[in-house]
Amino acid sequence: MVAYYPTMDEVFRALADASRRALLDRLHARNGQTLSELCDGLAMTRQAVTKHLGILEAANLVTTLRHGREKLHYLNPVPIHQIGERWIRKFERNKLTALSELKRQLEKRDE
Numbered sequence: 001m002v003a004y005y006p007t008m009d010e011v012f013r014a015l016a017d018a019s020r021r022a023l024l025d026r027l028h029a030r031n032g033q034t035l036s037e038l039c040d041g042l043a044m045t046r047q048a049v050t051k052h053l054g055i056l057e058a059a060n061l062v063t064t065l066r067h068g069r070e071k072l073h074y075l076n077p078v079p080i081h082q083i084g085e086r087w088i089r090k091f092e093r094n095k096l097t098a099l100s101e102l103k104r105q106l107e108k109r110d111e
Contacts, residue, residue, distance in 0.1 A: 006059045011079045014059035019044060020052045027075035034070050
C-alpha cells in the first residue's frame with residue numbers, strides 16, 4: 001500500500017471553510033471526539049459535519065481511530081505547522097532582521 005500525502009492546495013482548500021476551521025478549533029480544545037460530540041451545539045446537520053470531516057481527513061488535518069463502536073476524531077497539526085514553516089515564517093525573517101538592525105543602529109547611536 002502506498003501512503004498518500006495531501007498537497008498544500010488540499011490543505012489550504014480544507015482550511016478555507018469557516019465550518020471546517022470551527023471543527024478544527026473544537027478538536028484543538030478537546031481532541032478525540034466522536035461525530036455526535038462534534039455535532040453537539042453546531043448549526044449543521046450530521047451529514048454536513050460528516051462531509052466536512054471527510055475533507056479534513058483527506059487533507060490530513062484530522063485522523064480517526066476506532067475505539068470499539070466509536071470513531072474518534074483527532075486533530076493532526078502537522079499540515080498547519082508545515083504551512084507556518086513554508087508560508088508564514090519566511091515572511092517573519094525579514095521583519096526580525098530589520099528589527100535587529102534597527103536595534104543595533106539605535107544602540108550604536110546611544111554609545
